[in-house]
Amino acid sequence: MATIRAPRPSLRAVTAGGITAALLLSAGGCGGSSSGHSTASAGTTGRNAAPATAPEATTYTTLSGAPADTTPDGATDGLVVHPTSPAPVFDRPAGHRFATLPTTELGGPTWVPVVETSGDWRRVLLPSRPNGATGWIPGTALKTAHTPYTVHVDLTRRRLVLEKSAHPVGRWPVAVGDSKTPTPTGRTFVMATLAPAKKTPSPIVLPLGTHSATLDTFGGGPGTVALHGWPDASVFGKAVTHGCVRVPADALKALSRVPLGSLVFVSA
Numbered sequence: 001m002a003t004i005r006a007p008r009p010s011l012r013a014v015t016a017g018g019i020t021a022a023l024l025l026s027a028g029g030c031g032g033s034s035s036g037h038s039t040a041s042a043g044t045t046g047r048n049a050a051p052a053t054a055p056e057a058t059t060y061t062t063l064s065g066a067p068a069d070t071t072p073d074g075a076t077d078g079l080v081v082h083p084t085s086p087a088p089v090f091d092r093p094a095g096h097r098f099a100t101l102p103t104t105e106l107g108g109p110t111w112v113p114v115v116e117t118s119g120d121w122r123r124v125l126l127p128s129r130p131n132g133a134t135g136w137i138p139g140t141a142l143k144t145a146h147t148p149y150t151v152h153v154d155l156t157r158r159r160l161v162l163e164k165s166a167h168p169v170g171r172w173p174v175a176v177g178d179s180k181t182p183t184p185t186g187r188t189f190v191m192a193t194l195a196p197a198k199k200t201p202s203p204i205v206l207p208l209g210t211h212s213a214t215l216d217t218f219g220g221g222p223g224t225v226a227l228h229g230w231p232d233a234s235v236f237g238k239a240v241t242h243g244c245v246r247v248p249a250d251a252l253k254a255l256s257r258v259p260l261g262s263l264v265f266v267s268a
Helices: 249-255
Strands: 038-040 061-063 079-083 087-090 097-101 112-118 121-125 134-138 142-146 149-154 159-164 167-173 186-189 205-211 224-229 239-241 245-247 263-267
Touching: 061 097, 079 121, 097 134, 112 186, 121 186, 159 249, 167 249, 224 249, 245 249
Parallel strands: 038 061, 149 263, 224 245
Antiparallel strands: 079 112, 079 142, 087 097, 087 134, 112 121, 121 134, 149 159, 159 167, 186 205, 186 263, 205 224
8 A cells, every 4th residue: 555646647738527626616716517506315225236327427427325523623644545446335234225436537547545444345425415425335356555645724713725645735825715615624635636727716616525505506507616816816714705715826836746645635
């Protein structure tokens, strides 16, 4: 099990199911993805259920039957996993299957953080609605690695702290969601790295595995929250976004090196 620097796609224009970095930043805000999000459920039980009956766990879907994250401020040892083939997702080890974790998310490899282990089973955070959705996947056909990074966003202080091996390596003022479209709190993760194909307010966008709690859609998509840059430094330290976290250029450069699957903690 190796320590990884960055299990992420190369920094290029990525398009997956209609999502682009430009769309994420549309209307000067954040949170775009595909054309809306759909509610999905699965009535299949057992590990050998046909994958076609279980919806994919992506930023586009709302999953029915996903256990909630009961430790939204809980740290881990940095274990992240990548399914080498579509992985069945259960509500408990060998329980009810409600989803499938695909091998890719937004054009890059799927890496999700492990928040609990039981024998050969891994409980992971999922990128779908509802926020804080988790699921258990069997430990077979998984690549494993460790990331030393965690990201902490303090909404009250409007500050982002990047930690490596539990030690701060950077602190920056940031812009967060306003009172009508607040940045969602809890434990999430860096889901993807996107680089725009054309000029946008940010050269890199880092979608997270969480969504706006007040916007079902934004810019034609399901309200995916992201970390991204912003050219106007006057916004930093203010609550002015649609839910995303806008960061200074040097913060974005540091965050772009954070591996996919790394935990992001957002606190009020």
